[in-house]
Amino acid sequence: MALDQEPDIPFYEVHEVVVPHLGRVPITKGDFHALPKKVQKFIAFYVDYMTPRGIYICDGSEHEAHEVITKLMERGTLERLEALENCYICRTDPADVARVESKTFIVTKDKYQTIPHSKPGAKGGMGLWMDPDEMKIEMDSRFKDCMAGRMMYVIPFSMGPIGSDLSKIGIQLTDSNYVLLCMRLMTRVSPKVLDILGDQDFVKCVHSMGCPRPWRRKVINHWPCNPEKVLLAHFPEERKVKSYGSGYGGNSLLGKKCFALRIASNIARDEGWLAEHMLIMGVTNPKGQEFYIAAAFPSACGKTNMAMLNPSLPGWKVRCVGDDIAWMKFNEKGELRAINPEYGFFGVAPGTNWKTNPNAMASFQKNAIFTNVAKRADGMYFWEGLEDELPDDMEVTTWLGQKWKKGQPGLTSHPNSRFTAPASQCPIIHDKWEDPAGVPISAIVFGGRRPTGVPLVFEAFSWEHGVMVGAAVKSESTAAAEFKGKSIMHDPMAMRPFMGYNFGHYLDHWLSMNKPGRKLPKIYHVNWFRVNEKGKFLWPGYGDNIRVIDWMCKRLSGEAKVVPSPIGNLPEKGAIDISGIEDQVHWDELFSLPKDYWLEDAKETRQFLEVEVGDDLPAEIEKQLVEQEKRIAAM
Structure with missing residues (x-):
């Protein structure tokens, strides 16, 4: 068996997945029977391994997005920006705000497939490697039953235009519906992906916040995460990514850096592209x-x-x-x-304004999600660099939930706060x-x-x-x-x-x-x-x-x-x-x-x-x- 290959396990092609340890797991949304066989086996293995309470097969539709947004607003994860059309603000746990480079590994049998033959004194800055057996221990200690009490969202997506010879397909499993919303903006999530997949291979993306229910750690800002146990592992030979503990950015939107760069660079090397x-x-x-x-x-x-x-x-x-x-x-x-290969923009907010980048600003005036920025009292976003547009007496709620006014000390937004918006909304998006x-x-x-x-x-x-x-x-x-x-x-x-x-x-x-x-x-x-x-x-x-x-x-x-x-x-x-x-x-x-x-x-x-x-x-x-x-x- 390859490094992290899922073995075949028995299941029935009905509206419930039957797995050895769980019995019947309900399909909350979607048609499991219609999925390609390879996708069915992929899902069935991880249902058995991570034990979710149900399976939600995503279609990327507006109706689906509305349903998820409503649920996240009721929970308090998202807050509407009243000044804009269909825009929302999200504040993460302050312990979950950036890339986790020191906990990001490539797993290969041969160490030197991943990292160079460096010399004494090297800092190992050109990638981190972990032995497959060691990584299996780390993965099993985290992923086993990690979705207990939570829904498993199945996200079929294309990196690049659907059907292009230059594009690649991925399937992400996650227990975060916030991730579903952002993947919908950043990748092409559609049933068409499954229609063209057939027997082709796909990149397997597995993500969990690492918070099985009942979860006893205090949840901050309605943002479940497990920062002490964060781990991000790539298996190039299996074309697979597994991410645990973080819900932030590229740590959870696995189509971004994990797939589109780390895994794709391996595919590109094998196929002769960049x-x-x-x-x-x-x-x-x-x-x-x-x-x-x-x-x-x-x-x-x-x-x-x-x-x-x-x-x-x-x-x-x-x-x-x-x-x-x-x-x-x-x-x-x-x-x-x-x-x-992407479908949206995931840009750094601080410093972005109508002078420095008017086209970026125009791109997120509707249908956008803002993470770890501040909110003005009039229902508009705010971050460092937008001071000229802020009335002197306007109160701002910072990303940490504190009240702030112009002239007071401190940052209102995290330096790595982000906007996520459809690329199609950019006023200068190329027609090609x-x-x-x-x-x-x-x-x-x-x-x-x-x-x-x-x-x-x-x-x-x-x-x-x-x-x-x-x-x-x-x-x-x-x-x-x-x-x-x-x-x-x-x-x-x-x-x-x-x-x-x-x-x-x-x-x-x-x-x-x-x-x-x-x-x-x-x-x-x-x-x-x-x-x-x-x-x-x-x-x-x-x-x-x-x-x-x-x-x-x-x-x-x-x-x-x-x-x-x-x-x-x-x-x-x-x-x-x-x-x-x-x-x-x-x-x-x-x-x-x-x-x-x-x-x-x-x-x-x-x-x-x-x-x-x-x-x-x-x-x-x-x-x-x-x-x-x-x-x-x-x-």
Whole structure:
């Protein structure tokens, strides 16, 4: 038997599932008999294992959502935002507010399928592995009877347009109807998924809040969870995720990072494509030429803002295909085609406002769920960054349930509070965002928060150099990460928390994309966050980032000239249109490359890769490191 394979167990195809230990378990909603055989067996095994009081087969309909919302409002889990249409606020237990990277594991027989052959002194930051036998003990101590007294919700969903050759299907079992509501926004939940599944394999997603009834731990904010026992396990060989104890975000919405990145990256490696933590955008210049760009930034570093850019240059048009995850595959013409596997936006709320991201704001003015934000007395949401819209005398209830008014100390919303909304409501959603064939990617962009030393933008010399640039991505840590502080953290390819297999093998996979007949995208690195000696940003950012994208597109068209530098091709001075913001931009400072800084940066990057990736570091990446070190030394 494979690592976490369910054995066949007997059951009857009626409106009750018969399992060895429970007898008959009622089907509260749906037709169990109509499910594909593989799905029936999957459900039957976990009904026996987790012992729910009933089974609720979801269809993703409006009627179903209304029924669940009504129940959660009666319970107190959801509260209506009266100022908006069909919008609700939810406050979690304060112990359940973020990703649980330190409790997130990949389970494989061979340890080095998951993590690199790192050297002494490695921090193990490129994924956590657990032995299958050890994980089985941990899983059994948690999941056995974990749904006692609770309903099991069966959620059939598609990541990507239903029926697309680039899409994949999942089935999630959960005892949280809040998760059902959010999965309905973030994935395509529909009976059509089951119609096309047939005998195909599907990704198995099993989630429990870890609170079987009777539950004696105090429930805070009507939010059942079990933070002391949280565990998130991935079984790539079985295409399975099991999550216990947390109801928050990607810990419970298993279609997100767990499926769409960690499991999908394994599938992508096996099938020859890429599953990446990237936005996808279409940009059209004043001549009517459209380019598609994929960009990878660590969480809370501006992916959503870039995907929904409101350009400051006249004549430019930006349309959003996706703001967080990209699945990319070369077609028979050699084009790299990309889809957004998600169906909604799960964005960081603080800092989002009508100035920084009006398109994101417009996306969640109806049919949205807000988690751990504050509520104004007039029935509107509130968080840090919306102070200009808050009347001075307006009372606010914080995410912790405390009363607050403008000018008082303290945060009203958790720094990682979120909005969840349908992507279709974005005013600049691309008309091809659900095209089954995907969109053709011309450029890939990496970036992060780098306060010093790193220029606004540079272009990689080659595909191989670009992969090295991606492997060297660093960023100031943000509220989305479990680890806090203002330290600069390595986040290779912006995939550090989401790596599904050995990072050295992952880099090999990227390098293998360079094959004859393929139209490889150009690779860039951007840094919107460089500051001067006084800590002031050197680049205005937001809508003015279109000026950098303008330069990239001119490079793709062969129009713009570059100046080679030790780290890549820089824009020729004046090549970026800064008309109207000349007084804000000091070109030489923005593009300076302090030699001492880059000598130290190259040394530190090499140390990170040699220690963390060790013997699995591809020879080509080593070659690129050596060549760049020589160029920097000769500055």
